[in-house]
Amino acid sequence: MIKYTYLSIVLLLGMTRLSAQDNCYAFYLAGDTCRYQACDFLEKAPSYFQLTREYHLIKDQALAICPEYSDIYRAKSTAYLKTGDFIQWKKLIDKAVELNPIEHLGYRAWCRFQFFRDYQGTIDDLEALNDLIDYNPGPCQNGFYNLNIAMALCYKMLGQKQKAIQIIEAHLADETQYTGVYDNLHLGVLYFEIGDLAAALKAFEAQEASGNLAENQYHKARVLEKLGQKEAQKEALEQALSLYQNDICMFDPYGHQVDKIFLSDIEAALNEL
Amino acid sequence: MKTITQLFLLATLLACQSKPSAQSDYPRMIGDIAFDKEQDDPDFKLCSGDKRAIQYYALSEKPYAEEKPALEKHFLDQYDAEKTTRESGLIRIRFLVNCEGQAGRFRIMGMDWDYQKKTFDTSITDQLMSLTKSISKWKGFSSKSRGLDYYNYLIFKIEAGQLKEIMP
Numbered sequence: 001m002i003k004y005t006y007l008s009i010v011l012l013l014g015m016t017r018l019s020a021q022d023n024c025y026a027f028y029l030a031g032d033t034c035r036y037q038a039c040d041f042l043e044k045a046p047s048y049f050q051l052t053r054e055y056h057l058i059k060d061q062a063l064a065i066c067p068e069y070s071d072i073y074r075a076k077s078t079a080y081l082k083t084g085d086f087i088q089w090k091k092l093i094d095k096a097v098e099l100n101p102i103e104h105l106g107y108r109a110w111c112r113f114q115f116f117r118d119y120q121g122t123i124d125d126l127e128a129l130n131d132l133i134d135y136n137p138g139p140c141q142n143g144f145y146n147l148n149i150a151m152a153l154c155y156k157m158l159g160q161k162q163k164a165i166q167i168i169e170a171h172l173a174d175e176t177q178y179t180g181v182y183d184n185l186h187l188g189v190l191y192f193e194i195g196d197l198a199a200a201l202k203a204f205e206a207q208e209a210s211g212n213l214a215e216n217q218y219h220k221a222r223v224l225e226k227l228g229q230k231e232a233q234k235e236a237l238e239q240a241l242s243l244y245q246n247d248i249c250m251f252d253p254y255g256h257q258v259d260k261i262f263l264s265d266i267e268a269a270l271n272e273l
Numbered sequence: 274m275k276t277i278t279q280l281f282l283l284a285t286l287l288a289c290q291s292k293p294s295a296q297s298d299y300p301r302m303i304g305d306i307a308f309d310k311e312q313d314d315p316d317f318k319l320c321s322g323d324k325r326a327i328q329y330y331a332l333s334e335k336p337y338a339e340e341k342p343a344l345e346k347h348f349l350d351q352y353d354a355e356k357t358t359r360e361s362g363l364i365r366i367r368f369l370v371n372c373e374g375q376a377g378r379f380r381i382m383g384m385d386w387d388y389q390k391k392t393f394d395t396s397i398t399d400q401l402m403s404l405t406k407s408i409s410k411w412k413g414f415s416s417k418s419r420g421l422d423y424y425n426y427l428i429f430k431i432e433a434g435q436l437k438e439i440m441p
Contacts, residue, residue: 118386
């Protein structure tokens with residue numbers, strides 16, 4: 001179910017952003033003739049799949065009308081991102097960021113993390129964004145993480161686990177922000193990794209209450225093993241196996257998330273009981 | 274007659290406005306890999322021709338027959354960092370997989386951490402290319418009407434010659 005919910009969100013977000021179709025009339029009302037004309041052109045142009053030559057030629061025509069229309073560079077960059085062409089992707093998304101950093105820094109940061117595991121680059125972009133805004137940076141492109149959580153995961157991957165914990169705890173304490181579908185899972189793993197088993201268990205139980213998944217039960221079992229609770233450990237691993245076999249686990253069509261586990265991990269842990 | 278002429282002119286105008294120019298450096302699809310007789314195996318055949326290959330993320334399931342830890346093990350067990358230069362950055366190897374699960378038309382690209390093009394030493398790239406070509410567990414896919422070919426890629430994170438991560 002999580003997988004299909006995720007796919008729905010991805011598709012919806014993709015439809016709203018990648019078509020680069022803004023509300024043209026809003027540009028008109030704001031007196032932004034340049035973007036209004038380019039937007040109007042795009043609205044009337046035929047639609048093509050984002051990897052096709054025609055898609056890019058139409059976007060280039062719109063850029064000829066309005067070279068400052070940053071969303072178009074971003075839309076064009078996506079084709080290169082999804083085909084792994086990090087060099088051309090970066091050139092295009094850099095242009096979008098240069099024209100409108102507040103709008104695109106968070107997206108560039110997320111892509112650096114999701115597609116290229118460029119942890120320091122992600123942190124640099126998010127810090128640059130936070131210097132420009134006085135509000136929460138909001139969700140990442142697929143909607144599953146707040147960008148602050150993405151930053152925390154980058155710190156974790158760079159070995160700064162206490163800093164990662166502080167960021168996640170601050171996010172969870174902020175009642176104006178939603179709790180992401182994996183936030184407590186990541187927090188629990190972080191606490192486990194620094195040896196705070198009680199805090200880890202508390203986080204896994206919070207994750208269980210808000211949305212259980214195979215990873216949560218698997219990592220919870222590791223805590224229970226350390227606590228010497230063999231029966232509870234076995235029960236958690238069996239739940240992990242059942243959840244995994246029912247596709248209730250972390251899923252990303254473009255890659256694999258931090259803290260994701262696989263069937264072989266669960267089976268190995270069960271065999272060691 | 275006047276109305277028909279006006280409609281014709283309007284249609285022509287709209288067509289001129291919206292139809293992209295045929296002249297461009299873009300391939301048919303971004304990322305297309307055309308057969309190159311200088312470097313590609315002529316025996317590698319696509320099941321549905323060059324124009325119908327899809328992207329890995331559009332598949333109904335992940336393309337490797339086992340899960341990611343097995344793919345990582347394939348590389349980590351055989352990649353010898355002792356033989357490499359101390360370079361860092363990302364290396365992408367992109368290729369096609371046909372409906373029978375055979376891979377071909379491998380292309381390599383490298384970047385430094387400023388996202389600038391980088392040509393890594395062959396002590397790194399030859400190993401990664403050879404190990405990628407030796408993978409035999411890509412899945413073959415079919416639809417109801419035809420065999421599906423797809424583009425896939427692996428990105429290797431290299432730090433001082435060490436293989437640190439494999440994506441996606």
